[in-house]
Amino acid sequence: MKKILLSALCFALAFASQAQQRIVSLNxxxxxxxxxxxxxxxxxGVDITSNFPEVLKSKPKLGHNRNISAEAVLALQPDIILTTQDQxxxxxxDQLQSAGIKTVVLQQEYSIEGTKKLLNDVAAAVGASAKAKELSQQYDNQVAALNIKxxxxxxLFIYARGAGSMMVSGTGTSLDKIIQLAGAxxxxxxxxxxxxxSSEALVAENPDVILLFTSGLQSVGGIEGMLKIPGIAQTTAGKKKQVISMDGEMLSGFGLRLPQAIRELNKQIAAFN
Structure with missing residues (x-):
């Protein structure tokens, strides 16, 4: 009986400790x-990429990972800060650790297994490994149900913030990986x-499909606006108006919606002749 009571007490204390955590997430x-x-x-508190699920939109935003200040984070009085190595x-x-705040920097690999590992690492950091087992099984089931041909x-993925500010993805990025996982x-x-x-490089590569974040396509004026950008209309993608836009965080974040992102991207690509 004493052992049972002691176990129950330990569980209650662990639960109470978890419930009192003030967490800042920068990913x-x-x-x-x-x-x-x-x-x-x-x-x-969260970074600017934290917009799903809906409840996160009401959380204090700390900005983009490149311009987050230690003062803004510390003002939220967090017990633990979670982020990834590249963010x-x-x-x-150094500033956060010097202030005595537990800062957990996790590795994020852009792969199906990498997402599952990140989930388990996050759960371990906040004392929620039991719940993570259930989520991992759900995730495995979703992956198993994928039938990607x-x-x-x-x-070609273009990161756009207006026609005058565009970057193209090469290899090794999360977009490069999601394109491959979607069968392209x-x-x-x-x-x-x-x-x-570069318009010259774009014409030389001649992509069949151009991929953007939804916000990126909006920033250049939609598909019609895209076609006015030098080089676009000369590609197969431009001639056939084969442009795909998807939610940025779902497409590139490699979170738990990864199976959904793979399926949706594959479906949209396959819809083109």
Missing amino acids: GAISEMLCALGLEKQIV LNAQLK PVNKKL KNAVNEFKDYKPY
Whole structure:
């Protein structure tokens, strides 16, 4: 009986400790996972990419990972800060740790298994591993249900913030990985990460389909606006108006909606002749 009571007490204390956590998340996929783990009420601040589920839109926004200040984060009095290695600069990390705030920097691999590992790492950091087992099984079931057939299309992803500010994805990015998972090919293989848009290079690559975030396509005036950008109309994608736009965080975040993103992108590509 004493052992049972002691176990119950330990569980209650652990639950109470978890419930009192004030969490700051500086990554959209992590924020999504925290909500799926039932911890949305403990989230006191998020970065600008944290916009799903809907409850995150009411959370204090700390800005983009490149311009988040330690003062803004510390003002929220967090007990723990969660982020990924590529979204926290060394200076900010040092400032937060110097202030005595537990800062957990996780590795994020852009793959199906990488998303599952990130979920388990997030859960371990906040003491919610039991709930993560259930979510992992749901995620595995969604992945198993995918029936992705290869599509013989070259996709070019353009990150746009208006016609005057556009970047093209090379290899190694989350967009490069999602294009491959959706059964297509990245039209660019000559460089890694992102480079400024070039009309000459675009025409040379001649993508079958152009992929953008929904906000990016809106920023250039929709498909008709895209066709006015030098080089676009000369490509197969431009001539056939084969342009796809999807929610940015779902498409590139590699969160728990990854199976949905893969299925939707594959479906939209396959719809083109």
